[in-house]
Amino acid sequence: MKGLSASELAGSLAVLVERSSREHGGVPVKWLGDGVMVHFRDPAGAVLAALGMVEQFPAAGLPPAHVGVAAGPVVAQGGDYFGRTVNLAARIAAYASASRVLVSEPVVQQAPPQGVTFVELGQVQLQGIAQPVRLLEARRA
Numbered sequence: 001m002k003g004l005s006a007s008e009l010a011g012s013l014a015v016l017v018e019r020s021s022r023e024h025g026g027v028p029v030k031w032l033g034d035g036v037m038v039h040f041r042d043p044a045g046a047v048l049a050a051l052g053m054v055e056q057f058p059a060a061g062l063p064p065a066h067v068g069v070a071a072g073p074v075v076a077q078g079g080d081y082f083g084r085t086v087n088l089a090a091r092i093a094a095y096a097s098a099s100r101v102l103v104s105e106p107v108v109q110q111a112p113p114q115g116v117t118f119v120e121l122g123q124v125q126l127q128g129i130a131q132p133v134r135l136l137e138a139r140r141a
Helices: 006-023 043-059 084-095 105-109
Strands: 026-032 035-040 066-069 075-077 080-082 100-104 116-124 133-140
Touching: 006 026, 006 035, 006 043, 026 043, 026 080, 035 043, 035 084, 043 066, 043 100, 043 105, 043 116, 043 133, 066 084, 084 100, 084 133, 100 105, 105 133
Parallel strands: 066 100
Antiparallel strands: 026 035, 075 080, 100 133, 116 133
16 A cells, blocks of 8 residues: 655644544644644543544554643633643653553543543653653553
């Protein structure tokens, strides 16, 4: 099977991210190279969308995704989002290995989605975050 060109990969990525995000109440905010920041009002929707993307990427010929989800306050300005929660999600995503969805503890504390289990990873020191963060891995039940 012939590999996809960079523009075909980008197009497939955009379609999958857009579809999965909106299906679960999220809105893609901005593209960051080969990644994307998506805002969700509900952490459960973020987890479900992330699991869907991780599952769909390989079938679409895309490299495996690694996702970080954090819940908490954000600052909205000019159609973008800023703050500690945004930084934390980015650091969790950077820490996650391929095909994994890692979440911070507040994500699990706020009405976790049905059909999902969380595996304790413990306290993790993330680059650029002063205190260790309790991480869990989201998996389909």
